[in-house]
Amino acid sequence: MDKKKLLIYAHYYIPDTASTGQLLCELAEGMLKQFDITVICVVPSYLGIIEDKYKTQKYYEENINGVKVLRIRVPEFSKAKKTSRIKNIVAYFFGAIAATFKVEKQDYVFSVSQPPIFGGLLGVWGKWINHAKYIYNIQDFNPEQVIAVGYSRNKLITEIMMIFDKFSCKRSDLIVTVGRDLVETVHKRFRGKKVPNTVMINNWINEKEIYPLPKNQPKVMEFKNNYGLDGKFVIMYSGNIGLYYDLENLIKVIEKFKDAKTSDGRNVSFAFVGAGSILEKLITYKEEHHMDNVVFIPYQAKGDLIYSLNAADIHWCVNAKGIKGVSCPSKYYGVAAVGKPVIGVLESGSEVRCIIENTNSGLCSEPGDYELVEQNINWFLENAGTDKVMEMGNRGRTYILDYLTRDISIAKYTKEILSL
Structure with a gap:
């Protein structure tokens, strides 16, 4: 037929x-x-x-x-x-x-x-x-x-x-x-x-292409070495650096962590992987405020995405205020697939925030609540390297395998x- x-x-x-x-x-x-x-x-x-x-x-x-x-x-x-x-x-x-x-x-x-x-x-x-x-x-x-x-x-x-x-x-x-x-x-x-x-x-996400890798996996190490992330605690944003994510305000929160260290002694690095309409504004802000722990990285080829996602310890999943019911940040699925916890800046009742909260795979705040965003970052720095953080990521991946x-x-x- x-x-x-x-x-x-x-x-x-x-x-x-x-x-x-x-x-x-x-x-x-x-x-x-x-x-x-x-x-x-x-x-x-x-x-x-x-x-x-x-x-x-x-x-x-x-x-x-x-x-x-x-x-x-x-x-x-x-x-x-x-x-x-x-x-x-x-x-x-x-x-x-x-x-x-x-x-x-x-x-x-x-x-x-x-x-x-x-x-x-x-x-x-x-x-x-x-x-x-x-x-x-x-x-x-x-x-x-x-x-x-x-x-x-x-x-x-x-x-x-x-x-x-x-x-x-x-x-x-x-x-x-x-x-x-x-x-x-x-x-x-x-x-x-x-x-x-x-x-x-x-x-x-294609869970057969995107999955957890060991920290010392050669391609992951190569990615980290290429962008000065080796030995750092990496908080990553991966995706479109555009209008709908409030990144121009979130980078002001990131500025407060210029000299931050984790409880296990690692320096903190914030990585932005991607491109978009406000990328140049973020680069300018970084340079004007001497934020040496912020790095901008080009989009990765589809076959290399698994390595960049695995290079992070924590991932951002964010939307600007007013995006609930309007858009759904699909980047979450890739983050969860590699078993990484999430800092969610998402409105209550939005699809991805519901998933994160139902699975306890990250910490969330409302867009615009920058004080809570700062508190959530601090929580991850204080608990870096612990089972609490690892189990958060594992719960997200389990949900992906079962339903998404x-x-x-x-x-x-x-x-x-x-x-x-």
């Missing part, structure tokens, strides 16, 4: 390091037994730079591990400049609309809520053109996210954004969100009336799509 055809609109796809691109890659490859899958995405460009080999044609066709990938050429951009980013996003949007005609008729269309608003509209477009069932995967709600972090204070713009995204929700056959608080947001949007068909499926593996979540996606 012929497999059903599934079209995925993905702003980014591997080898781009965007978390949604990595996630959608694993989802697509995990559903190949049930579906013939095509992905429409941009040429690799998550950091704003495009390789010369992707600058000569409008479209590029590839096959990656059995998934057909149709890439769209877009302009290079700067993450720090709004107009530059918008130009890039608009180019993807119209390029993807045109690219829809380059693929054969589809049975299902799947789009993700990135880029904001455009991702949902592309899914509606694909549904109309193909007369297909449409699955709208909401990783982040907008304009709620834009409003929460003050990215735009223009009420007219945010109201128009809401009209368009509610339109995408209404036209979907299924909304999949990634947290119980995000399901609540769908109901709030529609005030409990004619709520679109909505389910929650957690994001995941890649196979568990992908099986849920497959079942929900085929039931439409």
Whole structure:
């Protein structure tokens, strides 16, 4: 029997390091037994730079591990400049609309809520053109996210954004969100009336690729040596260094630990692994305040992520105030998979904070409660090297293995799509 055809609109796809691109890659490859899958995405460009080999044609066709990938050429951009980013996003949007005609008729269309608003509209477009069932995967709600972090204070713009995204929700056959608080947001949007068909499926980590390693594992040691972390107590932030994480205020808390040591005598180092729109601000703050124990490290290749995550003793998992029900920090799943405890700066009732508190795999505080953030850091410094800290991390990993593996979540996606 012929497999059903599934079209995925993905702003980014591997080898781009965007978390949604990595996630959608694993989802697509995990559903190949049930579906013939095509992905429409941009040429690799998550950091704003495009390789010369992707600058000569409008479209590029590839096959990656059995998934057909149709890439769209877009302009290079700067993450720090709004107009530059918008130009890039608009180019993807119209390029993807045109690219829809380059693929054969589809049975299902799947789009993700990135880029904001455009991702949902592309899914509606694909549904109309193909007369297909449409699955709208909401990783982040907008304009709620834009409003929460003050990215735009223009009420007219945010109201128009809401009209368009509610339109995408209404036209979907299924909304999949990634947290119980995000399901609540769908109901709030529609005030409990004619709520679109909505389910929650957690994001995941591939526990076969990301798992605990010994501290003296050669690749872990190499990573630590490369960035001056050897022998240090490392508190790490790994992921997008962008607007939605309150990092500009959290680095002021970190400043109080410039000369800190753990109870077992180690110097404390704060590592930021990744890139994003506020990276330069953080670097400038570090330099102006002579914070020698802060180090900035580039994004790691997917195959090396296991080593960087294992190099930390503790990981941050943070969101800015107002992000509850709007976005879910999937970085937690990788942190838990390597068995590391968490300093959570997350609103009560948000998906990841519920998991951390239910499993006692870290210490949490509300965004903006910087005094409690400081207390939580001090607790880890006082208990460094003890069984208390190790057991915290182990509980998080156990929960991942029991409930949040890649196979568990992908099986849920497959079942929900085929039931439409």
